[in-house]
Amino acid sequence: MEKNEIHVMYGTDSRKMTYEMLENIQLIKDLNAKMHIGIKPNLVVAKPANEGATTSPLIVEGVIQYLQNHGCMNISIMEGSWVGDNTKRAFKVCGYEDLARKYNVPLYDLKEDSSVIRKVGDLELNVCQKPLQVDFLINIPVLKAHCQTLMTCALKNLKGCIPDKEKRRFHALGLTKPIGYLAKAIPMGLIIVDGMAGDLTFEEGGNPVQMDRILLGKDPVLMDTYAASLLGYTKEEIEYIEVAESMGVGSGNLSAAKIQEYNVGLKKSSAVKPSNKVRYLTKKVIAESACSACYGSLVHALQRLDDKDMLKKIKQTIYIGQDFQGKELQGIGIGRCTNKCTRYVVGCPPTAADIIKVLESV
Template sequence: MAVVSIVRYKPGGESLRRAIELCEGFAELKSHARVLIKPNVVIGDEKYRNFVKGVLTSVPVLEELIGLLREFGCQNITIGEGSITNEEMGLSTGTAFTLAGIGEMARRLGVNLIDFHQQGFVKIDLDGHQVEVAEAALEADFLINVPVLKTHVQTKVSLGLKNLKGTLSMTSRRIFHRYGVEKYIALLAGKLKPQLTVLDGLYTVNYGPVHYDYRELNLLVAGRDPLAADVVGSSILGIPPERVEHLVIYASLQGRRPSLEGIEVRGEKISQVAIRAEWETTWLQNIINSFGIKGIRAQTPGPSLCSGCMVTVNNVLRKFGREYSGATFDNIEICTGREPRPFKDSRLVFLFGNCSLESNPEVEGAIKVKGCPLSFAACYEALKKHAIPL
C-alpha cells in the first residue's frame, strides 16, 4: 500500500522531517547517492516578481530539505530546473532562479545549481516521438521532485507528474502540446521515476501555473509513490483525481486507478485540509477586460498552446492593453493554439502562431503571425498596425 503524509508546516525543518519520516521517504536513499532536487521554477524575471507565492517552489522548503539530506550524510546534492526560456523577453532559468531566491540560497549553502537548458539532453522515445530529457534527471541516483501544490489552466493540476515536464528541452515541450500534453506527461513520468515527491503547499494558487490569486495553506505532502502523492494533492485542491487526465493515463499505464483506495494517508486527514481551488478561467479575455478594452475578444486556448507561446501572447496583450487602456475596437478577435475557431461575425481576426494558422486555413483576410514559438515583436507590431481603435 502506498503511503502519503500530510503535515502542517512550521518553519525550522521539523515539519518536513516529520513528513518524510511518516512516508519513509529516505528508505531507498544512500549517503553516497547523487541527489537531484527538481523544484518548480516555471518562469521568472522582474516582470513576474508579484507571481511568486503559490507559483514557485519555496526557498524554506528547499533549504530544509538540503539540511535533512546533509544530516543523512549526502554531499552530492544538485538543484536542477529548466524554466521557460525566451531570449526576446529576457527569460531564462537563471532569471527564474534569481526571482525565486534559489540562486542566492544555493550559493549560500554551497549546493550545485544547474540549468537543464545549459546541460546535456538525452533523446528517448515516447510513443514514437523522440524527446529530449535532461541527462541529469535520467542519471541521478535519487530524484526528489518538489513541485508546488497548485492548479493549472490546461491540466487542472500542476503537481509531481506535471513538474517533470520541466526536464524537457523547449522543442520537446512543443511536441507534448502538439500530440497531447496530458498523455505525454504520463508517458514521461513512466521514464522518470522520482524516489520521493514533496508537494510544497505553503501557498497555492488558483488559475495556475502563474497567477497572483494565491492563498496560504502551510501544508507539506510527501510520498515515495508519484501517483499516490498526486492523487492526495489533487484531492486536497478539491479536484477529483479521476478527472485529471494525466493521472488517469499514468494510473492506467501502471495497471492502477487514480483513486485514494489503496493509499494510506498519515498525519493530517484530507478532509481537514482540503480546499476548493479554481483552475478553469477565460484568461486571455480576462487580460483584455482588465484594461477596460471593448471590441476585442479572445477564446481560451486549449491544451495545444505551449508554454512558450502562452507567455508570449500573455505579455503581448498586457503591453497592448496598457497602451490602449479603455479603448474601443470594431469587433476584433484573437486566436492562438489549435482549438479556437473564429466567430463568423468577427470583422478582423488575428491568428497567432503556426498552430492557429494550421487549424484555420479558411479564414479570409486574417492577420497571420507565423511562429513556433511566437515572436513577441511580431505579434505586438501586428496588433499595433491592424487593431485601430474607434
C-alpha cells in the first residue's frame, strides 16, 4: 500500500469491515511475527463508542483478529485519556478490558508511563515511551468535531501519547503548532479511522452522527485532509494539518490521492456536516489556551442550560483558559486558572454539573 492511498469502506459491521480492509491492503506484507505492534485508540473519556467520542472496540477487535490470524502475537493497546478523566475507567467502560481478556492483549495506561524528550524543530516535546518502543504503531482515531480545532482525527489522536502536564502545555502553546509537530516525534505505520458514529458537535460525545464508514491509510496529513473535506473544511481551516505538512510528516495533496471505496451501495452521503452548535453555545465565551477537558465540560454545561432554555439568561462574559491566570476580570471564570474573576467555578477541570450550578445562580 502506498502513502498516497486512502481506502474507505461503508457498512455497519465495523469488526468485519476492518478485517476485510486489512486483507485488501495485505498489511501483513509490512509486518513480521516478531514485531511488537501497538494499537492507539481514542479513549479520551469513559464513554461507550455509540456516544460518538471513543474508538469502537469492534474495530480494534478486527485489527487484533487479523494480526493474530497472521501470526503476530506481540500486540498491546495503549492510551492516555484527557486531563481530568481516568484511562483505566475508560478501558472498562469502553469495552477494552473485555477485549484484552478475550485476546490476551495487555492494556497500557500512558498516564502511568515514563516519558522522554523529543526535539522537533524549535520545540522540545515530552512524549510517552511505550508508543516509541513498538515496532509498528496503528493509530485508530475517531472522526469527530473538536470545540477548539474544529475537528480531530489522526494527527490530534497522538495527543493521548503525552503526559498530562504536556497536554496542558500544548494548550498553552495554542494546540496548533505542537499537534502538527507531534507526528514527527511519534511515527505511525497505519491509520484506521473510526467513522462509524462520531460526534460532529464536540469531542466529548453525546451527539453522534451515523456515518457508517471506516477509513484507512498511511499518511496522517493526507488522512486528516480527506477527513476535513468530509466535514466541509479545507486543510487550511484545520491549521495543524498544514503545520504537520510543513514538518514533512506527509502530504495534504488530495488531488494526487488514490481513493478506493468499497461497498459504495451502502454509502449514505458523500459528506457529513458538523453543526455550528458549539459556536452558538459559546458566543459569550472568551477562551485563551483552554484545555480540552475544561472546555468540553463548559460546552456540555452550556448545552444542558440551552436544553432548559436558560442559555439566553447568561449576560456576563465567560472566561476560560490558562492565559487568564492571575488576571482580575469582570465576569464568570471556568476552572482554577480564572480564580481572579468576579465569579469562578473551582476545579481543574471543573465538572459540567459545577459549571451549571454557578451559571444558574448568576
